[in-house]
Amino acid sequence: MTIFSPRRFWAMVVKEFVQMRRDRVTFAMMIGIPLMQLILFGFAINSNPQNLPLAVLSNDDSEFSRTLVTAMQNSLYYRVTNVISHESEARKLLDRGEVLFVLTIPQDFGRLLARGDRPTVLVEADASDPTATGFALGSLDYLFSQSLNRDLLGPLLSLRAQPGPVDLRIHRLYNPEIQTKYNIVPGLMGVVLTMTMVIITALAITRERERGTMENLLCTPVRPFEVMIGKIVPYIVVGYIQMLLIIVAAKVIFEVPILGSLPLLLAVSILFIAANLAVGITFSTVAQNQLQAMQMAFFFFLPSILLSGFMFPFQGMPQWAQWLGSVLPLTHYLRIVRGIVLKGNGFADIAPELWPMAAFLLVMMVVAVKRYRQTVD
Amino acid sequence: MTLPGPQASQSRPAIDVTGITKSFGGKVVVNNLSLRVEQGEIYGFLGPNGSGKTTFIRMLCGLLKPDSGSGQCLGMDVIRDAALIKTRVGYMAQKFSLYGDLSVRENLDFMARVYGVPDRKAAVSHSIERMSLARYADQLAQTLSGGWKQRLALAASLIHGPELLLLDEPTAGVDPKARRDFWDEVHELAGQGLTALISTHYMDEAERCHRLAYIAYGDLLAKGTVEEVVAARGLTTWEVSGPELYELAHTLKTLPGVEQVAHFGNTLHVSGPDRALLAASLAPFHQGPQNFREVATSLEEVFISMMNDSLKGGKG
Numbered sequence: 282m283t284i285f286s287p288r289r290f291w292a293m294v295v296k297e298f299v300q301m302r303r304d305r306v307t308f309a310m311m312i313g314i315p316l317m318q319l320i321l322f323g324f325a326i327n328s329n330p331q332n333l334p335l336a337v338l339s340n341d342d343s344e345f346s347r348t349l350v351t352a353m354q355n356s357l358y359y360r361v362t363n364v365i366s367h368e369s370e371a372r373k374l375l376d377r378g379e380v381l382f383v384l385t386i387p388q389d390f391g392r393l394l395a396r397g398d399r400p401t402v403l404v405e406a407d408a409s410d411p412t413a414t415g416f417a418l419g420s421l422d423y424l425f426s427q428s429l430n431r432d433l434l435g436p437l438l439s440l441r442a443q444p445g446p447v448d449l450r451i452h453r454l455y456n457p458e459i460q461t462k463y464n465i466v467p468g469l470m471g472v473v474l475t476m477t478m479v480i481i482t483a484l485a486i487t488r489e490r491e492r493g494t495m496e497n498l499l500c501t502p503v504r505p506f507e508v509m510i511g512k513i514v515p516y517i518v519v520g521y522i523q524m525l526l527i528i529v530a531a532k533v534i535f536e537v538p539i540l541g542s543l544p545l546l547l548a549v550s551i552l553f554i555a556a557n558l559a560v561g562i563t564f565s566t567v568a569q570n571q572l573q574a575m576q577m578a579f580f581f582f583l584p585s586i587l588l589s590g591f592m593f594p595f596q597g598m599p600q601w602a603q604w605l606g607s608v609l610p611l612t613h614y615l616r617i618v619r620g621i622v623l624k625g626n627g628f629a630d631i632a633p634e635l636w637p638m639a640a641f642l643l644v645m646m647v648v649a650v651k652r653y654r655q656t657v658d
Numbered sequence: 659m660t661l662p663g664p665q666a667s668q669s670r671p672a673i674d675v676t677g678i679t680k681s682f683g684g685k686v687v688v689n690n691l692s693l694r695v696e697q698g699e700i701y702g703f704l705g706p707n708g709s710g711k712t713t714f715i716r717m718l719c720g721l722l723k724p725d726s727g728s729g730q731c732l733g734m735d736v737i738r739d740a741a742l743i744k745t746r747v748g749y750m751a752q753k754f755s756l757y758g759d760l761s762v763r764e765n766l767d768f769m770a771r772v773y774g775v776p777d778r779k780a781a782v783s784h785s786i787e788r789m790s791l792a793r794y795a796d797q798l799a800q801t802l803s804g805g806w807k808q809r810l811a812l813a814a815s816l817i818h819g820p821e822l823l824l825l826d827e828p829t830a831g832v833d834p835k836a837r838r839d840f841w842d843e844v845h846e847l848a849g850q851g852l853t854a855l856i857s858t859h860y861m862d863e864a865e866r867c868h869r870l871a872y873i874a875y876g877d878l879l880a881k882g883t884v885e886e887v888v889a890a891r892g893l894t895t896w897e898v899s900g901p902e903l904y905e906l907a908h909t910l911k912t913l914p915g916v917e918q919v920a921h922f923g924n925t926l927h928v929s930g931p932d933r934a935l936l937a938a939s940l941a942p943f944h945q946g947p948q949n950f951r952e953v954a955t956s957l958e959e960v961f962i963s964m965m966n967d968s969l970k971g972g973k974g
């Protein structure tokens with residue numbers, strides 16, 4: 282009795298494909314979930330938040346400083362909620378989340394500006410939610426030079442030249458990694474794959490048990506490992522379809538620049554997809570029914586989203602959370618995707634993230650095959 | 659009315675197990691069961707619901723592990739060689755267990771692939787032909803009626819040319835014509851040397867088997883040919899016909915020596931284990947308006963009698 286027979290494995294694959302084709306609901310879910318998530322997260326990114334609270338700490342009351350504040354108000358991104366006179370107050374407001382920005386105008390700002398000394402204007406921002414503050418901060422440079430330029434008349438005209446009349450300093454607090462909006466869309470690829478792949482396979486074996494087809498399957502010579510990978514392989518194909526969907530959306534709708542090699546990304550993704558499928562298969566060997574399988578999938582999905590660095594910057598998490606996060610495939614995959622897409626990483630750069638996923642996959646497969654009962658009791 | 663048995667017990671039996679026991683959560687479901695089925699035999703496996711038939715059959719094909727007991731199936735050890743046995747046994751579960759979302763042909767094709775049937779396409783076509791499934795070949799299995807589902811399941815269990823068929827209540831919920839066709843099919847297969855163990859609780863089906871075993875609440879109560887089983891129980895049965903049978907039935911039930919009184923159409927069957935006692939009890943009623951005559955005891959009376967005993971024995 283062979284441990285693995287390609288023929289029996291292929292029988293499983295063919296069957297799964299036919300069933301997948303017939304199961305419209307699941308099929309719709311496989312395409313629908315990526316689209317839905319893209320819309321949810323994607324438009325959260327594009328929603329361009331306005332009227333964000335701003336505290337102003339002005340040590341100068343020249344016409345120029347008033348111009349700056351007015352310009353910020355007029356841009357609609359900012360809304361002055363506090364006028365303060367002390368540095369300590371600024372930090373307090375930011376800490377408490379009462380304001381997202383503090384504008385600090387130095388002493389003698391107007392005089393320095395008129396002299397062409399490019400005075401420093403400091404904007405401190407709560408960057409823990411980069412999607413909220415990104416647009417507002419991005420507009421500042423342009424806002425300042427445009428508004429001041431209008432005031433720079435006559436002898437001051439020469440100051441309009443580059444590099445601009447003021448020296449704008451932006452301090453992003455709470456988010457040293459400076460996540461940008463680009464971080465999210467590639468990250469979504471990992472999130473969507475985690476969600477759909479785990480759910481789909483978590484249902485795979487449970488469904489056979491619930492429908493009673495397991496009884497027939499167990500009576501055939503098919504081996505546990507053949508059932509497992511026979512159920513994994515068809516969904517790898519699905520995973521790739523989802524990936525392509527997101528990549529196209531990232532490029533076309535969200536205009537995320539893809540710096541690294543797409544083939545490399547596609548190649549290493551197989552490890553991540555397989556790891557998630559193995560999790561699902563493991564769940565489905567444990568779950569008594571499809572509802573339980575579904576719940577388990579969500580229990581896996583939550584920490585994956587929270588601890589992987591998708592929602593919160595990984596470095597900012599407490600040590601224990603980082604350890605937990607390091608076990609999850611999504612953590613490593615996010616680094617790979619962001620590395621390849623945003624930083625143009627090559628294979629050597631991402632290699633260290635591959636083996637933890639491979640180890641995870643291996644452990645999951647062993648657990649699944651061990652848990653797969655060959656009897657019906 | 660014994661059917662001509664298989665060519666005398668040559669070589670090794672197809673199934674030969676002893677002392678098979680299985681409990682679920684402390685409740686003994688199959689109790690120390692021993693069974694021997696010769697090659698080419700159609701063996702009926704009877705018993706009321708919940709008596710352990712399914713459990714026993716599942717143990718034979720490796721779906722369950724017996725708690726104790728041993729034996730062989732097609733010359734292979736039931737415990738140790740479970741994986742090997744699977745390749746040579748065809749199993750048809752009590753509940754339809756093929757894929758409802760695959761067509762008839764796809765289901766058969768899947769089974770043929772899994773068993774590594776040579777020349778798969780031809781084998782599948784042949785099987786569709788043989789079971790007269792051609793009309794439904796491309797229909798999803800879940801849309802078939804009970805009788806056709808059962809034919810498909812039989813076709814699937816035969817696709818790899820097994821030597822032993824284990825059929826668990828194959829005809830439950832199937833119309834009489836389909837049942838008749840099914841049994842004809844089984845007899846034809848047996849004629850070609852296939853052995854079949856078939857569980858059922860239809861009495862007429864029991865009589866279509868070469869031999870049978872009766873199991874109630876885990877215990878094997880009788881085995882042999884229909885005649886042997888009936889004779890071994892030693893019941894006497896009287897048939898009563900005439901008016902006012904319902905009133906009469908109530909009276910008869912209370913008499914000494916009467917074990918069971920059952921309505922059969924326009925007649926009553928009265929039976930008991932003690933021939934003389936029963937005759938004496940019934941004698942006074944011969945003067946009444948009804949006709950009394952002694953008839954052959956049927957399998958049903960025997961089984962009811964055994965079941966009553968085993969219930970009285972404190973099992974259940």
Ligand SMILES: Nc1ncnc2c1ncn2[C@@H]1O[C@H](COP(=O)(O)OP(=O)(O)O)[C@@H](O)[C@H]1O
Binds near residue numbers: 687
């Ligand atoms: N997997 C199981 N777990 C617990 N009890 C079971 C299981 N399978 C069967 N039983 C119990 O064993 C008894 C015999 O069941 P079964 O073998 O299905 O009887 P039959 O097929 O003769 O109707 C029943 O009381 C049933 O409830």
Ligand SMILES: [Mg+2]
Binds near residue numbers: 711713752
């Ligand atoms: Mg049963």
